[in-house]
Amino acid sequence: MSRVKIEHLLKSKKCLLLACDQGLEHGPSKDFNEKNIDPNYIMHIALEGHFQGVILQPGVAEKYHVEHYKDIPLIVKLNGKTSLLKGDPYSAQTCSVDRAIKMGAEAVGYTIYPGSKHEAKMFAEFGKIVEQAHDYGIPVICWLYPRGEVIHDEVSTEITAYAARIGLELGADFVKIKYNKDLDAFKWVINSAGRTKVLVSGGDYTSDRDILQECWDTQQAGATGMAIGRAIWQNPKPFSMAKALQAIMWKKASVDEAMKFLED
Numbered sequence: 626m627s628r629v630k631i632e633h634l635l636k637s638k639k640c641l642l643l644a645c646d647q648g649l650e651h652g653p654s655k656d657f658n659e660k661n662i663d664p665n666y667i668m669h670i671a672l673e674g675h676f677q678g679v680i681l682q683p684g685v686a687e688k689y690h691v692e693h694y695k696d697i698p699l700i701v702k703l704n705g706k707t708s709l710l711k712g713d714p715y716s717a718q719t720c721s722v723d724r725a726i727k728m729g730a731e732a733v734g735y736t737i738y739p740g741s742k743h744e745a746k747m748f749a750e751f752g753k754i755v756e757q758a759h760d761y762g763i764p765v766i767c768w769l770y771p772r773g774e775v776i777h778d779e780v781s782t783e784i785t786a787y788a789a790r791i792g793l794e795l796g797a798d799f800v801k802i803k804y805n806k807d808l809d810a811f812k813w814v815i816n817s818a819g820r821t822k823v824l825v826s827g828g829d830y831t832s833d834r835d836i837l838q839e840c841w842d843t844q845q846a847g848a849t850g851m852a853i854g855r856a857i858w859q860n861p862k863p864f865s866m867a868k869a870l871q872a873i874m875w876k877k878a879s880v881d882e883a884m885k886f887l888e889d
């Protein structure tokens with residue numbers, strides 16, 4: 626385990642992570658094709674696209690984050706659920722911090738669905754994970770997706786800010802939340818997270834410009850970065866998209882300038 630990389634992730638002002646846990650969350654038929662169903666393809670994008678980490682479920686991590694992919698920092702998701710069950714969601718812990726450390730994790734992730742009637746169970750599991758991960762000196766990323774019968778608009782500013790704040794209150798080093806599509810209001814969301822860093826997710830791959838605009842907006846608002854999946858590995862030009870996002874994040878490129886990476 627490389628301590629330098631852990632500290633790098635914790636201290637980094639900017640952070641671009643590649644997420645691929647959708648095989649569990651959504652199933653293979655919804656999001657994947659013949660090419661990206663192979664985790665080797667995802668690992669190759671993460672490594673050659675210069676992502677700062679790849680987020681995997683434990684099974685994929687154990688079988689694919691090996692040999693030549695060891696150079697890409699591994700973030701292991703410690704819980705997950707399928708899209709088969711309906712109703713208020715609960716994402717059960719399926720992997721311990723110890724097991725994640727053994728497979729080389731440099732950070733761990735956990736999803737909480739605030740508002741779900743199972744929220745308390747997820748809070749309790751998450752509390753133990755923070756304690757164990759911090760004992761090892763590794764950061765914890767908390768996916769905070771407000772869901773359930775009582776949540777009517779999961780990306781309203783009020784709910785998004787609440788999600789960000791829950792991450793701070795519970796000890797997350799990073800929160801991963803959805804963008805509320807309002808740059809000015811997102812500043813309040815960032816303020817609500819305090820010293821917990823904010824990453825946004827990408828959603829379905831729709832258009833290159835939309836995802837670059839989200840990156841630009843959230844950067845302006847003060848986000849640390851993105852933990853993004855489908856917009857990269859469903860994209861016919863994943864490396865160009867990575868470069869475009871990096872140009873916005875590290876070189877302060879405009880959306881039009883970043884679009885040039887995708888135009889050739």
Ligand code: FBP
Nearest residue numbers: 644646647650826827828853854855
């Ligand atoms: P995307 O960038 O592809 O949206 O991935 C982000 C992510 O948080 C994944 O880590 C996770 O599998 C997925 O979104 C869950 O999405 P949802 O619960 O909205 O279906």
